Amino acid sequence: MSPLERRVRALISLFPASFRARWEEDLVRTTLETCTAEQSWPHPRDVLDLVLSAIRAHATTPANQPFRVVLAQGIVLGAALLASVRVGALLLRFGFFVHWLPINSAAGVPSDELALYAGPLALELAVYVLLAVAMLQQRRVLLWTGAITLGGIGLLETLRYPGPIGIRWALGMAVPGAIPFLVAAFTVAARKTERALAVRPALVGLALASFATTTFRLAAWFATTTWHLVPGTIDRSAAAVAALLLVACTVSGFADPRWFVALGVAVIGWNARDFIQTGDPLVFLGTAFVVAISWVHWRVLRRQAAGSGRGRSDRELA
Amino acid sequence: MQDPTYLILLALSDRPRHGYGILLEASELSRGTIRLGPGTLYGALERLEEAGHVELDREEIEEGRPRRYYRLTRRGRRVLVEETERREALVGLAKRRLAHR
Incomplete structure (x- = not known):
């Protein structure tokens, strides 16, 4: 070739x-x-x-496929979306670490303490890369190896917060640790349905999502410190804009239902940690809203599909 | 109907053609003013096939690869004639209006 x-x-x-x-x-x-x-x-x-x-x-292209297929693919995408946001957060933390390394060293922070911080970060990033490769190459063993390693790192993070006060915090930290398991389990499940998930375009999209969230975090941090905003202001405004976009997508019928399932999973996953750790009712309401919109969208598409008979995807892949 | 779709139907109106043949003919028909991309072509072919306006004519093996020829269906020809009449009426209207000025 x-x-x-x-x-x-x-x-x-x-x-x-x-x-x-x-x-x-x-x-x-x-x-x-x-x-x-x-x-x-x-x-x-x-x-x-x-x-x-x-x-x-x-x-x-209507994802006019059996419910379980769309659901499995949506969950893989959602879990992968969560993973990409996590990668974005890790990249940012690593970036900050490198940025302040000379200052910290000059301030007399021992190098083994710095390594203790940077080591797990670098390891987690590397394993996420491995996970992406495993998804691309459809290597099941590699997929599970990556997932178990990442799950182990997540578990270690929960152990960093001992004592009764830390339990809530530790439980919250278990959520990112569970993400790779979700990715692995449902990648395998989606493959078993014999309708291949378009992994490559999904990964391209997720890399973009990762880049976008990193840029967003950086911009939010910059804006908050520059204009002395109340922490969380930018997050809430962005969430409001996203919610409006979601409604617009639902009303106009644009977008694949798999992405809506994915968004539901990602938002639940992402907010679960926040909710467990802080008990903020706004987080709960926001999550419920996204899930409800995803569900409405899903129902509308199901009805359309029932009206038009078997879809193109089914016929072609049969 | 958008111009690319119209040109694809028009390109298939005299004989079956393969993908690249449709691109060349569409470019010639529009005297080079509209240049279709391959993605646009196959996106349109999928919609046209779905609607029953275009169908597979034959498949030949050339240089070890299959080559597919597409043809206009009867329904596709009818739609093309209707669309041409619609465009003609519109152009006639435009000409009369511009002549009055």
């Missing part, structure tokens, strides 16, 4: 699985024919066209 064809195939892997099952070979061939022998990449215009068409196909 030529480097050009490899790149074309990588681009086309962004399309939904049901679309590729029907059109992939033909699309690869036609795209290659638009290129001259000297080209190592398709024309930028065609690259953009492929990426936009893939997004469009994701938005318009």
